[in-house]
Amino acid sequence: MIRMISFRALPAWLLLVSAGLASPAIARPASAVAKMHDEASLIAAEDARFAAQVHRDFAAIEAGLGDELVYSHATGRRQTRAEYLGALRSGGADYRRIDPSQRSSRVYxxxxxxxxxxxxxxxxxxxxxxxxxxxxxxxxxxxxxxxQTTPLPGA
Known part of the structure; x- marks a missing residue:
């Protein structure tokens, strides 16, 4: 007789591990994981990307972009990572200033x-x-x- 296992009875972390979706961070204490990639580090990474764009630091920009990037501009234009980097290198997107405000971040x-x-x-x-x-x-x-960028009135 085959006994069926209910997924509801298994802890969520066990399901993730068995599916190969769990982060190696699960084995580390929660405090160590939080220090590695928390909301402050996320904002810092975004700030570094903005600075790299303004200073045209392509090595830093590339390191901060995932291969699967989809970059949607305020005009509605969508670019892949390769297209976006090509536009930056060609001067098609000459960022001179990027000033963020009203910021929020969440890490899941x-x-x-x-x-x-x-x-x-x-x-x-x-x-x-x-x-x-x-x-x-x-x-x-x-x-x-x-x-995703959405234009706001007033600029």
Whole structure:
């Protein structure tokens, strides 16, 4: 006779481990995991990406972008990681200033979500946008995997 196992009876962490979806961080104390990738480190990573964009530090930009990146601009244009990096290198997106405000961040395991209002100068154009970023913690750093920009009135 085969006995069926109810998934409800198993702890959630056991299900994740058996499915191969659990982070290696599960084996570490929660305090150690929090220090590695908490909300403050997520905001710091986003700030570093903004600075790299303004200073055209392509090595830093590349390190902070996941291979699966989808970057959605305020115009509605969507770019892959390769397309976005190509636009930055060609000068098509000349970020001169990025000033975030009204920021918030949340970390859910190895996923981080940020929200902010950005006052930006791109080339000669000044913009005010609401942004949403989704990051994944991998290779001991936050990597941006999705970015959504919505234009705001007043810029």
């Amino acid at each position: 395991g190895d996923i981080g979500v940020t929200r902010a209002v950005l006052a930006m100068q791109v080339g000669e154009r000044t913009m005010l946008s609401s942004v949403l970023g989704v990051y994944v913690w991998r290779d001991a750093r936050w990597q941006l995997v999705s970015w």
